[in-house]
Amino acid sequence: MKTNDLNSSNSFANTLKADFYKLGKMKSVYIAAAIMFGLILITFVSVVALAHLSDADSQSDILSLFGSSILFGFVKSANIELLVTIIIGIFVGKEFSNGTVRLSVARGADRLQIYFSKLISIIVLIFGYMVGSLLVCGILTAIIGYSEPFTSLIFARLMRTFGLSFVALIASASIYMMIAFLTRSSGAALGASIGIYILIEIVVSIIVLILESKGLNDTVIYFPLQQLSLCVSDQEMEVATAMKLLFMPIGYMAVSTLVGLLTFLKRDIK
Amino acid sequence: MNIIETSHLSKRYGSKVVLDDVNFCLKEGEIYGLVGRNGAGKTTLIREILGLAAPTSGTISINGAMSQDALAYERKKIGSLIDFPALISHMSAYENMKAAALQFGCYDDQEIREILHKVGLNADDPLKVKNFSLGMKQRLAIGITLLGNPSVLILDEPVNGLDPTGIFEVRELVQRLNREDRVTILISSHLLGELSRVATCYGVMEGGKLVKEMRGSDLEELCRPYIKVVIEDMKVGLRVVVDNYHAHDFEIMPYNTLAIYDLSRPIPDVVKMFADANVKINSITECQGDLESTFISLMGGLHGNENK
Missing domain, CATH: 3.30.70.100 (Alpha-Beta Plaits)
Incomplete structure (x- = not known):
């Protein structure tokens, strides 16, 4: 019997195609998008309601002030980080529990390629969510107005926020991807990821408070999963801060990918 | 020609030996039945052959290839079904086949439809796998193993959960693939009677060792x-x-x-x-002389010490 010409084909491209197909078939991807837009709308409605409750003179000021925070906070208000965390847990965890990772490896797929294919497909999803969120936030900001003329400088800052947020989100996706590859089941991956998501916030806050009491300020930037909030909150950041916000996530991304990958390469697949 | 060969293959988890010095050989055109009680090491042997578990010692050769890269290359020609059907529950039969075909680099709509027809499933049925019966899942998993016309099939308990008609269909399919397409097949099963209807040679595993290998004619003699x-x-x-x-x-x-x-x-x-x-x-x-008691005897009796 003649075996199809499987071996000449690009196996990384095949893995990537399969992952995109599977991701596209996941309901959670669309539910997360709906939740994301819902959260943005809730923020918008709250702002409008707040403006209406205030006196007539300050209404437009309030609206335009919030217009700026809605636009620059497009990642945080949509809660993309948490939604992506959940999707990673389901996507990767289920691949292990339903045996499709096992099937791919048994058919000669390279484990390295499987890992990076999943990471890349999630990165593309993050990009899609960010663009969608930015578009919706942009439209809503246009409706309520911006606090000052929307110059090229503000646009550049917005793009910098987009870029740095994207890197920060890739770093958190890498960390949650590592957790999913370590736990190897959707339930455990979801539980561990959400647990870490909450725990890190608390632990970092405590550590930062202690450090500040000892005179060490602005240390939060060095802790894992903290860069996203800083990208969004500081629109006029200095170059040094921007560099830290760029390289700290890259460092965490490299370490988590290395740990996740090495474990996946070494451990047996059940 | 030897398609799959293992030499002194062993696997230990801590102090527990699950595979002990196994020298196994699957020849071209064979239907090899791997028999053994639970925990005998059948699935571990299969998992090592397929690269899912790393051997503690020993070597594996597939079509003569022994290096990791060459083995991965050769594994692309092996269709496998291990432990339980590897299926995505929120997808239909066709979508599952498509996802697997994209992964294997052999997506062809017509081929998927033909295979689904062959295993008794409808390509246009939108029913999700989560609503499938165990038999339907098993048939779909077998269908996935056939993607890309593999030259070797490794089936671990392929008739689990199938009704008599399903078992008959799988048996027919296995025999047809072997006879008409010259697919070499390794089947592990605890359904000895069923295995004896398709296998041309047998390997009996016990306590992580391959204790006996025999031809179909040898088994007939024993029975x-x-x-x-x-x-x-x-x-x-x-x-x-x-x-x-x-x-x-x-x-x-x-x-x-x-x-x-x-x-x-x-x-x-x-x-x-x-x-x-x-x-x-x-x-x-x-x-x-019945097959079951013959195998039980070969496996060391009901409690490991009975003889025929």
């Missing part, structure tokens, strides 16, 4: 009918069998038992012969 006589005096009884019965084909079994494979004389004559020589017979039975 011959015989007269089982339990006697008081084995020494005299043996003389009766050789001198009076003129039987050359017999076997001495534990507990003063004789298995006489020469069935040329009826049981009353056999009884008379022993009685004439004053050999007390405790019991005499005509036994149909």
Whole structure:
């Protein structure tokens, strides 16, 4: 019997195609998008309601002030980080529990390629969510107005926020991807990821408070999963801060990918 | 030609040995039945062959390839079904096939439809796998193994959960693939009767070791009918069998038992012969050698110490 010409084909491209197909078939991807837009709308409605409750003179000021925070906070208000965390847990965890990772490896797929294919497909999803969120936030900001003329400088800052947020989100996706590859089941991956998501916030806050009491300020930037909030909150950041916000996530991304990958390469697949 | 060969293959988890010095060989065109009780090491052997578990020691060769890259290349030609069907529950049969085909680099709509038809599933049925019966899932998983026309199939308990019709269909499919397409097949199963209908050779695993390998004809030989006589005096009884019965084909079994494979004389004559020589017979039975007891015996008995 003649075996199809499987071996000449690009196996990384095949893995990537399969992952995109599977991701596209996941309901959670669309539910997360709906939740994301819902959260943005809730923020918008709250702002409008707040403006209406205030006196007539300050209404437009309030609206335009919030217009700026809605636009620059497009990642945080949509809660993309948490939604992506959940999707990673389901996507990767289920691949292990339903045996499709096992099937791919048994058919000669390279484990390295499987890992990076999943990471890349999630990165593309993050990009899609960010663009969608930015578009919706942009439209809503246009409706309520911006606090000052929307110059090229503000646009550049917005793009910098987009870029740095994207890197920060890739770093958190890498960390949650590592957790999913370590736990190897959707339930455990979801539980561990959400647990870490909450725990890190608390632990970092405590550590930062202690450090500040000892005179060490602005240390939060060095802790894992903290860069996203800083990208969004500081629109006029200095170059040094921007560099830290760029390289700290890259460092965490490299370490988590290395740990996740090495474990996946070494451990047996059940 | 040897398709898959293992040499002194072992696997340990801490101090526990799950695979012990296994020298296994799957030849081109064979349907190899791997038999053994739970925990005998069948699935571990398969998982090592497929690169899912790393051997503690020993080597694996597929089509002569031994390096990791070359083995990965050769594994692309192997369709496998291990433990349970690897399916995505929120997708339909067609979507599952498509996802697997994209992964294997052999997506072809027509091929998927043909395979689904072959395994008795409808490509246009939107029913999600989570609503499938176990048999449907098993058939779909077998369908996935057929993607890309693999030259070797490794099936671990392929008829689990199937109804008699499903079992028949899988058997037909396995035989047809082997006969018409020359697909070499390795099947692990605990359904010995079912296995004996398709396998051309067998490997019996026990305690992580491959304790016996035999051809189909060897198994038939082991399953011959015989007269089982339990006697008081084995020494005299043996003389009766050789001198009076003129039987050359017999076997001495534990507990003063004789298995006489020469069935040329009826049981009353056999009884008379022993009685004439004053050999007390405790019991005499005509036994149909059955596959199950033969395998159980090969695997070391029901509790690991019984013999046929």
